[in-house]
Amino acid sequence: MKHDHISFIDYNMDQLTLPMDISELIPSHSVARVVNEMIERVPDQHFLKYYPGGGRSTYHPKMMAKILVYAYTQRMYSGREIAHQLTVHLPLMWLSGFQTPDFRTINRFRSERLKGLIDDLFKQVIVLLVEEGQVQLDSYFLDGTKIEANANRYTFVWRKSTEKYKEKLEGKVEELITQIDGVWKEEASCEENEKTVISPEKIQNKVKEWEGKLEKEPKNKELKKAIKVMKKDYLPRSLKYKKNLSICGDRKSFSKTDPDATFMRMKEDHMKNGQLKPGYNVQMASNEQFILSYTLHQRPGDTRCLIPHLQEVKAKFNIDPKRIIADAGYGSEENYAYLEEKKQEAYIKYGLFEKEQKRSFKKNPHHQSNWVYDEEKDTFTCAAGKYLYFTGEKKQTTESGYESTIRVYQCNECEGCPFRKDCTTSKYGRSTQVNEAYQELKSKVKERLWTDEGKQLYARRKIDIESVFGQFKGNRSFRRFFLRGLPKVNIEIGLISLAHNLLKSAAKKAA
Ligand code: SF4
Structure with a gap:
């Protein structure tokens, strides 16, 4: 077959000569260069403090950090793959100076050396x-x-x-003790209403006591069997439940393969079956789509993560932002009060923010905000012209100890009211609640959100932080952690964040 019109570039492997300086092959704005430059600029002392000195000579932490961060920019997350790529992937070979740490060394550096170093490194790069x-x-x-x-x-x-299992077991233990000693009930009643706790220690003590008894009555088969049941079944179960409850802490669940992980509903639910999966709630902040901070949480909801997140970020990265922009999931009295006290501006909507703007809401004659309030008499006047009188205050305390004061008002003339079915379903008539402190905080936030700056900032929220999640979860396919346990998962999220920022920086420089 003739190929008159094709001309091939000269290809002769025998004459192949590699350039002396491999760096010539790395494009000037490539992410590998940015990784190299940024990590080189971090002073050595930030690395050295994690090395106690002595021992065998080891790969330079800057080199190890560079190859890991760069690998994360290229969607290489497994130690084995990174080790393999160190022998074939040119930018990695350049970054490592042709050194080839094996996958165990890479994994060890990642999960042990980076433990404290990652947050420090992230902070230095942000600086x-x-x-x-x-x-x-x-x-x-x-x-x-x-x-x-x-x-x-x-x-x-x-x-x-x-x-539930623990309670059942306790019932069985009680029963067995009553059967053998015949005194359990009396013991419990002596302590009056106080419930006698059946702990593993209590079971152990009982076993000891019974073993002593058995020595004196070696033919007591019932006692012998009871000791066996306690030792072989009840005691290990009691220990297991105690351990599991202590791992759970205030969480509702945990996973046996990664006890730090909690079962949560994931946004990406490909099976669409609402299945709960073990995971971590990553709280992250950005600006110009650069990640400013990250923290890990073991509860699924965002509301109660805000304060611990900000406290951790201040301690870890020395970041104390002036303006916090977040969606309605973070709008709570406690959060607003905290930010107010810290003099940080909240651009955070609350649950009813959008609904309150709707015509149907503004025109609803049965909504408290559309009623007339008489400050002197401390009454509300409803749509039927009746009064709702103040009946008392109640206190509500959040898990973290924040106390809210709620004033309750009640109408006593709802009987026979033509609006009743639209106004209330309570058989006692309509009541309403007012949380003055929260109202005040909400109106400040509302005012702020309605300014031009507020509107602009809130509109930016979606394109800023939400795109960051899209980039690392979508584009770089990071949807599952590789490591287990909070400290190691923190390393991974730190690596992902560093990689993201350096990719962003490279893209900006190349533009
Ligand atoms: S049900 Fe009671 S509170 Fe509601 S409009 Fe009638 S009188 Fe007023």
């Missing part, structure tokens, strides 16, 4: 990005995303069922 004017820390776009843990989906332990 450099701020110095370069690529990032500013004033406006803080915060959101949470759930990432699946490296844990089996079917290895859950639920607190409620554990408590």
